[in-house]
Amino acid sequence: MISEKVKQSFIRIVGSENYDDSKAGRLVYSYDATPQFQSLPDAVIAPRNTKEVSEIVKICNEHRIPLVPRGSGTNLCAGTCPIEGGVVLVFKHMNKILEIDEENLTVTVQPGVITQDLIKAVEEKGLFYPPDPSSMKISTIGGNINENSGGLRGLKYGVTRDYVMALEVVLANGDIIRTGGKLAKDVAGYDLTRLFVGSEGTLGVITEATLKLIPMPETKKTMLALYQDLEAAARSVSKIIANKIIPTTLEFLDQPTLAVVEDYARIGLPTNVKAVLLIEQDGPYEVVERDMKKMAEICQEEQAVSVQIARSEAEADALRTARRSALSALARLKPTTILEDATVPRSEIAKMVKAINEIAEKYNVKICTFGHAGDGNLHPTCPTDVRDREEIERVEKAFEEIFAKAIELGGTITGEHGVGAMKAPYLEWKLGKEGIEAMKAIKQALDPNGIMNPGKIFAKSERKRVVVTR
Amino acid sequence: MTTAKERATIQQQFQTRMNEDELMNCMRCGFCLPTCPTYIESGFQESHSPRGRIALMKAVVDGLIEPDEDVERSLNMCLGCRACEPVCPSGVRYGHLLEEARDIIAQNKKYSLFVRIIRKIVFSGLFPHQNRMRLLTALVGFYQRSGLQSLARRFGLLNLLPRHLTTMEKVLPTVPTWKEMNDRPKQLTPQGIKKRRVAFFTGCLMDTMFMKTNDATMELLQRAGCEVVIPPAQACCGALHGHGGEKHQAKELAKRNIEAFEQLNVDYIVTNAGGCGAFLVEYDHLLKDDADWAERAKAFTRKIKDISEVLVELNFHETKLKVKPQVVTYQDSCHLRNVMKVANAPRQLLQAIEGAEFREMKDADRCCGSAGIYNIVEPEMSMQILDYKMQMAKQTKATTIVTANPGCLLQMKLGIEREGLSSHMRAVHIVDFLLEASGE
Ligand SMILES: Cc1cc2nc3c(=O)[nH]c(=O)nc-3n(C[C@H](O)[C@H](O)[C@H](O)COP(=O)(O)OP(=O)(O)OC[C@H]3O[C@@H](n4cnc5c(N)ncnc54)[C@H](O)[C@@H]3O)c2cc1C
Ligand code: SF4
Ligand code: SF4
Numbered sequence: 040m041i042s043e044k045v046k047q048s049f050i051r052i053v054g055s056e057n058y059d060d061s062k063a064g065r066l067v068y069s070y071d072a073t074p075q076f077q078s079l080p081d082a083v084i085a086p087r088n089t090k091e092v093s094e095i096v097k098i099c100n101e102h103r104i105p106l107v108p109r110g111s112g113t114n115l116c117a118g119t120c121p122i123e124g125g126v127v128l129v130f131k132h133m134n135k136i137l138e139i140d141e142e143n144l145t146v147t148v149q150p151g152v153i154t155q156d157l158i159k160a161v162e163e164k165g166l167f168y169p170p171d172p173s174s175m176k177i178s179t180i181g182g183n184i185n186e187n188s189g190g191l192r193g194l195k196y197g198v199t200r201d202y203v204m205a206l207e208v209v210l211a212n213g214d215i216i217r218t219g220g221k222l223a224k225d226v227a228g229y230d231l232t233r234l235f236v237g238s239e240g241t242l243g244v245i246t247e248a249t250l251k252l253i254p255m256p257e258t259k260k261t262m263l264a265l266y267q268d269l270e271a272a273a274r275s276v277s278k279i280i281a282n283k284i285i286p287t288t289l290e291f292l293d294q295p296t297l298a299v300v301e302d303y304a305r306i307g308l309p310t311n312v313k314a315v316l317l318i319e320q321d322g323p324y325e326v327v328e329r330d331m332k333k334m335a336e337i338c339q340e341e342q343a344v345s346v347q348i349a350r351s352e353a354e355a356d357a358l359r360t361a362r363r364s365a366l367s368a369l370a371r372l373k374p375t376t377i378l379e380d381a382t383v384p385r386s387e388i389a390k391m392v393k394a395i396n397e398i399a400e401k402y403n404v405k406i407c408t409f410g411h412a413g414d415g416n417l418h419p420t421c422p423t424d425v426r427d428r429e430e431i432e433r434v435e436k437a438f439e440e441i442f443a444k445a446i447e448l449g450g451t452i453t454g455e456h457g458v459g460a461m462k463a464p465y466l467e468w469k470l471g472k473e474g475i476e477a478m479k480a481i482k483q484a485l486d487p488n489g490i491m492n493p494g495k496i497f498a499k500s501e502r503k504r505v506v507v508t509r
Numbered sequence: 510m511t512t513a514k515e516r517a518t519i520q521q522q523f524q525t526r527m528n529e530d531e532l533m534n535c536m537r538c539g540f541c542l543p544t545c546p547t548y549i550e551s552g553f554q555e556s557h558s559p560r561g562r563i564a565l566m567k568a569v570v571d572g573l574i575e576p577d578e579d580v581e582r583s584l585n586m587c588l589g590c591r592a593c594e595p596v597c598p599s600g601v602r603y604g605h606l607l608e609e610a611r612d613i614i615a616q617n618k619k620y621s622l623f624v625r626i627i628r629k630i631v632f633s634g635l636f637p638h639q640n641r642m643r644l645l646t647a648l649v650g651f652y653q654r655s656g657l658q659s660l661a662r663r664f665g666l667l668n669l670l671p672r673h674l675t676t677m678e679k680v681l682p683t684v685p686t687w688k689e690m691n692d693r694p695k696q697l698t699p700q701g702i703k704k705r706r707v708a709f710f711t712g713c714l715m716d717t718m719f720m721k722t723n724d725a726t727m728e729l730l731q732r733a734g735c736e737v738v739i740p741p742a743q744a745c746c747g748a749l750h751g752h753g754g755e756k757h758q759a760k761e762l763a764k765r766n767i768e769a770f771e772q773l774n775v776d777y778i779v780t781n782a783g784g785c786g787a788f789l790v791e792y793d794h795l796l797k798d799d800a801d802w803a804e805r806a807k808a809f810t811r812k813i814k815d816i817s818e819v820l821v822e823l824n825f826h827e828t829k830l831k832v833k834p835q836v837v838t839y840q841d842s843c844h845l846r847n848v849m850k851v852a853n854a855p856r857q858l859l860q861a862i863e864g865a866e867f868r869e870m871k872d873a874d875r876c877c878g879s880a881g882i883y884n885i886v887e888p889e890m891s892m893q894i895l896d897y898k899m900q901m902a903k904q905t906k907a908t909t910i911v912t913a914n915p916g917c918l919l920q921m922k923l924g925i926e927r928e929g930l931s932s933h934m935r936a937v938h939i940v941d942f943l944l945e946a947s948g949e
Binding site for chain 2: 061062063064066067068069070071072077079111112113129131132153176300302303364365366367368370371374375376424425
């Protein structure tokens with residue numbers, strides 16, 4: 040709860056128009072894109088600059104008020120659900136691109152900038168910012184950094200982490216620090232930049248970021264490989280990489296996912312095949328041609344029933360956009376859509392696809408799978424209904440078994456969506472007790488009062504590990 | 510303001526009447542946010558976004574919050590433009606949710622006496638009765654022709670109205686006379702060989718205030734080879750009622766229209782107002798729970814088609830169309846685009862006109878802020894949205910803004926007036942422009 044006195048101090052900082060504690064105003068920040076999580080904050084505050092953030096944080100720290108920084112609330116791990124109430128901090132005013140530095144190839148932004156706006160702005164100058172989460176038309180850079188988001192181009196170009204060069208961060212005590220710089224090399228002290236990337240708002244508030252840019256690749260080609268056998272598609276993925284080709288994009292969609300995506304996008308996707316791979320390569324013309332040819336051959340060797348090259352950039356773009364809509368499109372099937380983010384080494388992708396299908400059958404649940412196959416990152420997704428408790432239990436069991444299988448294959452419980460409140464109970468499976476303790480020590484040092492996004496990453500109680508029987 | 514008792518009733522009706530599956534269908538991905546005009550213009554407030562509004566409706570159903578003033582505010586601020594629907598991968602039918610929610614609130618809320626009277630006049634007294642619409646229009650005509658208008662303008666009487674209404678008065682079309690309005694055709698023969706038999710849905714406002722545009726529509730249909738029937742028994746489409754929380758009356762009007770059209774044996778029922786067409790095309794949803802009418806409504810909606818699509822289908826764009834050289838841009842009608850899914854045909858027609866250089870306006874698909882009676886009840890937001898629209902229109906350097914719905918047409922005219930551009934920019938309905946191009 041926020042006392043009247045504290046409320047007045049907040050209002051003195053940001054003005055009454057940027058402080059909202061109405062019921063409706065709080066309700067619309069009580070959720071994110073994660074199903075089954077909702078909790079009201081006590082107030083929503085929209086600071087206008089770093090100094091205001093710092094002052095707000097100081098008050099929260101003094102009064103032990105939980106603070107939840109929030110971008111567009113598209114995360115899938117209950118990362119911005121204010122499960123312990125407190126203040127939700129929104130960056131609708133702090134949404135400017137501050138500088139595009141064409142000499143050092145960097146861009147400096149405020150946290151509320153929308154990912155796609157940034158990508159478009161730098162592309163106008165012939166520059167390229169690769170991390171492109173499917174949610175990029177609404178996700179913010181602040182959110183991307185804090186979830187270390189990946190995207191369709193992750194296979195070749197890496198994830199958000201690989202592009203963050205410098206940060207301005209407000210720490211839990213209100214101190215403002217700057218990490219990194221526009222430097223190709225920098226070993227002055229601990230790499231705090233990397234620490235804050237993926238920290239899910241639990242260590243500090245990011246108020247500015249300098250991101251690395253690269254030159255726009257010269258050409259790009261896109262193709263779709265069609266399969267009547269899921270595992271054959273998955274095998275093609277491992278084989279392409281084993282053949283020392285790193286395409287920009289290597290995405291997997293199974294039949295039920297294709298069907299809903301086509302239902303929405305209506306671009307003539309094949310819905311009568313068991314799976315497709317969306318493959319892209321960019322770079323110098325000759326390299327792209329050579330790689331595309333080779334990949335097409337590999338797909339055909341692996342029983343692809345057809346390999347089609349997009350005839351125009353418009354067609355290619357329609358394919359990418361369709362792929363990006365996969366998760367939301369799956370939501371049309373049932374009232375509740377639960378998705379996972381299990382990730383395995385690329386070589387294990389066919390085994391993982393097989394295991395997912397077996398597990399779905401074992402628990403008698405419907406699982407549709409799509410994902411960044413080239414990254415070994417799959418999104419098995421279950422259309423269900425929270426009102427059917429019995430089914431939800433089976434779904435949860437199935438997903439636990441999928442996590443366990445992923446870890447057994449040398450993988451992880453989340454590749455890009457983060458831990459948040461949702462996967463906190465499973466984190467120990469991946470890290471072990473000692474791993475968790477080391478992370479807790481960092482958290483304790485930077486946020487001794489536990490005001491920064493409490494209840495995320497670290498769970499109150501761990502899940503008992505399921506044992507997978509093969 | 511609602512009383513505690515009213516709020517309790519509203520909440521309880523939310524629980525029984527709102528479609529919970531549809532509410533849950535929203536997975537809160539936020540993909541609709543960048544297309545929502547009120548989200549953008551409110552400075553990115555979630556409570557003025559589709560995702561936020563759905564969450565609020567659901568929270569009322571779940572009993573998490575009361576339907577208080579702020580909830581109502583959020584729903585009132587919605588344009589109902591439905592731009593959030595085509596971009597929603599999950600296929601949430603937001604428009605239906607909004608309509609139901611507004612109906613529940615309107616039916617259970619005690620409005621102030623003034624608002625009650627206005628609602629009564631508009632919803633029951635006026636729109637369902639075409640003869641009264643004619644009378645009203647005739648009064649406007651009297652005002653315009655008798656010299657009253659110039660008197661009122663000269664003596665600054667209009668300054669007593671809020672500014673946007675004063676401007677609105679200026680942009681009203683010169684309306685037809687009482688006699689003209691009462692002398693409407695019932696059947697028209699095609700010019701040349703008959704290619705289709707169609708019925709024309711005239712609309713209440715279109716057949717009075719915008720009668721000329723209706724005449725142009727029928728003329729174009731004839732030129733394109735259509736036999737046109739105009740059943741006199743048809744009524745107002747009911748959109749205003751449906752969107753304004755008077756669902757019951759909307760249903761009655763729907764039934765009247767279905768009856769008026771179902772025996773005509775036509776290929777299409779043609780509309781020339783996106784707002785009406787979109788409501789007609791959803792009669793099946795409106796009457797889905799009415800066993801006697803559900804099937805008949807379906808048959809009716811299958812036949813609804815916008816004039817521009819009919820013209821393209823009949824290759825009207827391949828006939829000779831020519832205007833004097835000018836730059837033309839097109840403002841989508843939200844309901845034509847988002848509900849009837851017509852976006853290409855009007856552009857295709859415009860691009861076929863010799864002399865008209867078509868330039869696409871940035872965000873042409875974003876609402877102009879007219880939105881039924883929104884520009885009267887939410888003037889501030891409406892004008893903010895309009896100002897943005899006019900900036901985009903100016904960037905195209907167009908001298909002609911083409912629209913496909915009377916509300917949008919008036920709003921664009923209003924925008925032109927507000928910007929002081931009326932000397933070299935005009936707004937026209939697409940059929941009027943096509944008739945001009947086809948030679949009158
Ligand atoms: C349909 C759909 C598709 C998606 N596709 C992908 C995908 O392809 N790849 C992928 O990786 N993810 C994907 N996601 C997940 C999600 O979009 C990403 O995690 C995204 O980066 C979140 O951005 P956001 O602005 O919505 O952040 P939010 O959800 O608002 O916040 C995410 C986290 O960042 C923290 N945070 C936000 N801003 C700040 C700040 N300034 N300082 C400190 N902490 C902050 C929050 O506290 C929270 O922990 C998808 C989600 C959806 C709904
Ligand atoms: S796009 Fe659809 S599913 Fe996503 S938030 Fe908007 S309404 Fe909900
Ligand atoms: S109908 Fe229009 S104004 Fe209303 S929520 Fe949808 S996009 Fe926004």
